[in-house]
Amino acid sequence: MRLYRFLTAIDDATFCHKVTAALNKGWHLYGSPTYAYDENEKIMRCGQAVVKDVEGEEYEAGKTKLSDW
Template structure:
């Protein structure tokens, strides 16, 4: 199965650790990161899409928990 996640977080080390943890679990960066100002929270936020291929498994919407992979 092919999996897709979009990771988001504040522009700080916690976001970098989130992306690093995903890559260390076999996820790969997909496309360019995003960066936007959250006017309500008055902070910059980051986003990064990641993808992963998992052999021998089938994707089931509502059942497959992406963060488990």
């Protein structure tokens, strides 16, 4: 199965650690990161898509917990 996640956080070390943790679990960057200004909080937010291929497993919507991989 191929899994997809979109990681988000404020633009600080939290975001970098979240992406780094995913990469160390075998996820791969998918596309470029994105940045947006949160007008309500007056901060920048980051996002990065990641994907992972898992052999021998089948995806089940509502049952496959992406953060477990």
